[in-house]
Amino acid sequence: MTSRRRALAGTALVLASALLVTACGSSGSGEATETAEDAPKITFLYSPYADYAPFFLAEENGYFEDAGLDVELVAKGGSSGETYQQVSTGNITAGGATWGAGLFNATKAGASLSVIASVSRIPESGANPSPLIASDASDVEDAADLKGKKIGIPGDGGFGIYSVALALESAGLSVDDVELVNLSPGDIPAALANGSVDASWSIEPISSAVIAQGIAHELLPIDYQAGVELGAMVFNTEYVEKHPAAVTAFTAAYLKAVNELEDGGWDDPATQEIIAEYTDLPVETLTSIALTTQDPSGAIDWEDVARQEQFFRDRDALEFDGDSGIEDIYRADILKDAIALQESGDLASSKK
Numbered sequence: 001m002t003s004r005r006r007a008l009a010g011t012a013l014v015l016a017s018a019l020l021v022t023a024c025g026s027s028g029s030g031e032a033t034e035t036a037e038d039a040p041k042i043t044f045l046y047s048p049y050a051d052y053a054p055f056f057l058a059e060e061n062g063y064f065e066d067a068g069l070d071v072e073l074v075a076k077g078g079s080s081g082e083t084y085q086q087v088s089t090g091n092i093t094a095g096g097a098t099w100g101a102g103l104f105n106a107t108k109a110g111a112s113l114s115v116i117a118s119v120s121r122i123p124e125s126g127a128n129p130s131p132l133i134a135s136d137a138s139d140v141e142d143a144a145d146l147k148g149k150k151i152g153i154p155g156d157g158g159f160g161i162y163s164v165a166l167a168l169e170s171a172g173l174s175v176d177d178v179e180l181v182n183l184s185p186g187d188i189p190a191a192l193a194n195g196s197v198d199a200s201w202s203i204e205p206i207s208s209a210v211i212a213q214g215i216a217h218e219l220l221p222i223d224y225q226a227g228v229e230l231g232a233m234v235f236n237t238e239y240v241e242k243h244p245a246a247v248t249a250f251t252a253a254y255l256k257a258v259n260e261l262e263d264g265g266w267d268d269p270a271t272q273e274i275i276a277e278y279t280d281l282p283v284e285t286l287t288s289i290a291l292t293t294q295d296p297s298g299a300i301d302w303e304d305v306a307r308q309e310q311f312f313r314d315r316d317a318l319e320f321d322g323d324s325g326i327e328d329i330y331r332a333d334i335l336k337d338a339i340a341l342q343e344s345g346d347l348a349s350s351k352k
Helices: 050-060 080-088 101-108 159-170 185-194 206-212 237-242 244-262 269-279 302-314 332-344 347-351
Strands: 007-009 012-016 042-046 071-075 094-098 113-121 132-135 150-153 179-182 199-201 216-218 229-236
Touching (some): 042 050, 042 244, 050 071, 050 094, 050 113, 080 229, 113 237, 113 244, 132 206, 159 199, 237 244, 244 332
Parallel strands (some): 042 071, 042 094
Antiparallel strands (some): 007 012, 012 071, 094 229
């Protein structure tokens, strides 16, 4: 496979994929039926975190190519809100983003977004990839000590505040019992070190780094957010309606990579090198941090998504009354076909 390696500009990473060509099929009526290879290029917006490892593998190991797809992976520098906006307007074909007020609001407003599959979730047990950590400069030793303290969150409408709320709830507190401070992930180490916050939501590899440096310590085991849905794959709805074969093939290639990782792929040195390059992390760091998990079938825990929506409703972060209708934009048919294609072991069949 020929692949163009990413160019690094600041924190932005952009990878352009190979262009592929195969033959067009036809339907029983004699009319041309578009195959995956006939569709326009899929641009996919991702964050440079290990959560997106399956997409990196699908590109570098040629799974998108095998499915007849032209895919460009584009690193984002902003929040999940950027993904919703870019995808809904068609500037980007698809992307991964956390569940949050932005997605629920966009859904209710009729934005051109289709949910295809789960991208990541918090593990059921083990190390926490997104822990609540307290500054070693503070007197906080237990989550119950956080009452009245300053806690950093990456905005009021995303996973960070929901995660903090779950942690506080496990200690008999709520977000109303603390002072929330907007803090971008990159500013977490300095804020904890200088004591401008007593604790903060965090994410790997930042959490492992500040703990190793003696700047902070983890407050709770993973139980408070075990199994929580973290991210979803969203596509521009117009693209899905016009090119369902391509979306199915893309999802199947993604699921193939997910299953390889689940079957021990994380221990493969070649795989580690690919992920390390996209995340800009040394392999040694990548293999030592806590990781999110991906469902091998791309399944979404809709009960958990509903709990997250209710949380933002209770926070008055939603711009509508009633339910968002998020499940109405879920393309279960695409995911079902993608699972069948992936399990067939022949991604090339999407080109026929």
